[in-house]
Amino acid sequence: MTIATMQRIVKRYGSELALDYIDLSIQEGEIVGLLGPNGAGKTTLIHTLLGMIPFDKGSIQLFGSANKVFSNENKQKMGLVTQELTVFEDLTAKENLEFFAGVYGLKGEERKRRVQEALEFVGLSSNAGKLPKKFSGGMKRRLNIACALTHRPKLLIMDEPTVGIDPQSRNHILETVKKLKDQGTTILYTTHYMEEAQAIASRVVIVDQGQIITEGTVNELIANIQHEEKINIEVSDTTALPIERLKGLDGVRHVHVDGSTIQIISNVGAGILDRALSIVKETSGVVGIQAEKPDLEDVFLTLTGKQLRDGQEGD
Numbered sequence: 001m002t003i004a005t006m007q008r009i010v011k012r013y014g015s016e017l018a019l020d021y022i023d024l025s026i027q028e029g030e031i032v033g034l035l036g037p038n039g040a041g042k043t044t045l046i047h048t049l050l051g052m053i054p055f056d057k058g059s060i061q062l063f064g065s066a067n068k069v070f071s072n073e074n075k076q077k078m079g080l081v082t083q084e085l086t087v088f089e090d091l092t093a094k095e096n097l098e099f100f101a102g103v104y105g106l107k108g109e110e111r112k113r114r115v116q117e118a119l120e121f122v123g124l125s126s127n128a129g130k131l132p133k134k135f136s137g138g139m140k141r142r143l144n145i146a147c148a149l150t151h152r153p154k155l156l157i158m159d160e161p162t163v164g165i166d167p168q169s170r171n172h173i174l175e176t177v178k179k180l181k182d183q184g185t186t187i188l189y190t191t192h193y194m195e196e197a198q199a200i201a202s203r204v205v206i207v208d209q210g211q212i213i214t215e216g217t218v219n220e221l222i223a224n225i226q227h228e229e230k231i232n233i234e235v236s237d238t239t240a241l242p243i244e245r246l247k248g249l250d251g252v253r254h255v256h257v258d259g260s261t262i263q264i265i266s267n268v269g270a271g272i273l274d275r276a277l278s279i280v281k282e283t284s285g286v287v288g289i290q291a292e293k294p295d296l297e298d299v300f301l302t303l304t305g306k307q308l309r310d311g312q313e314g315d
């Protein structure tokens with residue numbers, strides 16, 4: 001089932017074109033990683049999808065219908081984890097959750113149960129009675145996520161939920177996102193950390209300057225930009241290098257020798273590593289292997305000619 005569709009969406013802030021004909025659809029059960037540098041339009045895209053800001057052109061469908069897209073019924077099915085922390089510093093973690101659960105209309109025993117579940121889900125049960133101002137940055141981020149979970153949204157939108165936290169807390173959050181997906185939540189996850197998208201996204205959508213410049217699974221995106229694979233094999237003995245035999249392997253394009261290193265360039269997916277190693281081992285003694293593997297950063301660099309500006313901690 002298609003959970004959300006954006007068709008030809010244009011959004012301007014005055015003369016600034018923030019979304020430039022966006023076409024995006026999100027299928028049930030996916031984690032869509034929305035990746036792009038600062039100012040690319042990620043926050044604008046999700047605020048538009050949630051009906052929080054008006055757009056200039058195009059149409060949006062949610063949960064299979066274009067009718068009453070931003071009705072309360074549909075809004076109840078969505079959750080937003082904001083980029084800025086939206087927790088109240090002077091309420092305990094539990095009171096914060098009770099407040100947000102109340103906003104979504106949960107009452108009585110059900111509200112208590114959902115608050116408890118959300119606290120457990122993000123690993124904050126033992127800190128339920130504490131004030132967030134005493135929390136670490138990572139704990140505050142986890143509470144911020146829990147606030148968007150008590151009403152069990154079908155579509156959870158997370159706007160850079162790991163900005164400014166330590167790697168351990170980040171991993172904890174990424175695990176939480178995967179757990180949510182396993183429980184059937186569809187997730188739109190925006191980030192400018194390419195390794196996060198690479199780790200959790202079933203599909204990655206890369207935006208830059210208000211446009212979707214490419215989308216696909218991480219492997220598809222990498223395969224699209226990758227025309228060859230490179231393996232460097234360092235040997236201990238260069239007296240009888242089996243260059244001609246390596247050149248004869250299926251899929252090999254070039255073989256170079258640089259000092260004690262043999263570089264083999266092959267077609268993508270040729271899978272020559274095992275075969276090449278067994279040939280080299282026969283004559284030359286292998287002391288090291290290095291395979292150059294492109295990642296999402298290379299995809300971005302290839303498509304836009306610039307770095308993704310992978311964010312620093314605390315930015």
Ligand SMILES: Nc1ncnc2c1ncn2[C@@H]1O[C@H](COP(=O)(O)OP(=O)(O)OP(=O)(O)O)[C@@H](O)[C@H]1O
Pocket residue numbers: 013016017018036037038039040041042043044045192
């Ligand atoms: N309220 C606003 N008024 C005017 N311009 C805005 C407003 N919000 C965003 N913009 C502009 O729209 C463009 C897209 O911004 P947006 O915040 O959507 O990007 P982003 O990808 O979420 O960036 P970041 O990673 O820094 O959060 C930017 O050029 C930004 O300056």
